Amino acid sequence: MNKSIATNIAATLLLLIGAILPESELRPFVLNAGIFALAGAITNWIAVHMLFEKVPGLYGSGVIAARFEEFKSAIHKLVMESFFTEENFMKFADTALHQGIDAEAIERNIDMDELFEGFLKVVSDSKFGGMLSMFGGTKVLEPLRDPFKDEFRARLKQIVASLDISHSHSSFEKVQPLIEGLVRGKLDELTATQVKEILSDLIREHLGWLVVWGGVFGALIGILSTGLQILFL
Structure with missing residues (x-):
């Protein structure tokens, strides 16, 4: 039984x-x-539900699915602007020209945690940042850290395997659109439903505490209001 149902x-x-x-x-x-505990818990439960599902007649509901394009744009920006820069490409090319291209060697020289922190910054600076701040900030995305690293390693190996860096110093402009196309293609495979499910798996458990505290504070308000009513009426 989850926290929301137990609280209700x-x-x-x-x-x-x-x-x-x-x-x-x-x-x-x-x-x-x-009465107040039930009102607080149900109100917050509806609010959490509205984040993920579109409710007819309720403006602003289904915000996560509605903004899935921004979610994809944040990931695209991270990869293309934070990782696949010309400077980084040249470093990898120099290593490959002297030692042979090796995805594992490149991976060892990449701080995956720093890369994930860059992803968190991109998300927090986007319109999603305001929404996440209501639920504890980017820490609710921490469960993504290990899956992010695993997926990035897999994508890195695919990219490295497809590169011919023998003329890399003069071909960054040619390679960049190819990488961008690969990243964009993978992101375009994501649907609004998939984005909703990804974020739901990550943060719905944490959002359950909103329902719990809605019930707790509702009960306290009910007790306080009753005491004030008896005291002054």
Whole structure:
């Protein structure tokens, strides 16, 4: 049972307990705690659902699927502007010309963690950054780190295997469009549904805490409002 369902069930039980308690000083506190807890939990659960799914009539719902092009653009920008620069290409070419091209040797000279940090920066600077900041910032993307490294290594081997760097110092302008086309082609294979599923797998578990805290703070507000009502009315 996930956190969201457990929180909604707990809030509902609290409401029912408050409803069936005999008249006493405690009853309104329990009843209102349950009502406000359920309201807070359900409101946040709907908000989380709206991130991933388009709800007819609710403007702004389905934002992740709607902005999947920005997600793909962020990855494209990372690869082409942060990794596959002319400077890096020349370094790899010099190594290959003297030692022979070796994907594993190139990989050992790449700081994959630094590359992933670059990816996080690109995402945080994009329109996704504002959305992620509501859910703990780029740390919710940390589960992507190892899969990112594995996928990048695989793509690097494909790219290196297809390169002829014997005239590399004069062919960066020729190679760059080929690499960009490869990257763009792979990204174009991603659909809005796939992007939604990727992000859902990464952050939905963390977003469940929004529902939990919505229920907790809702219950506290219910108790506080009941106390103030008794005190001043």
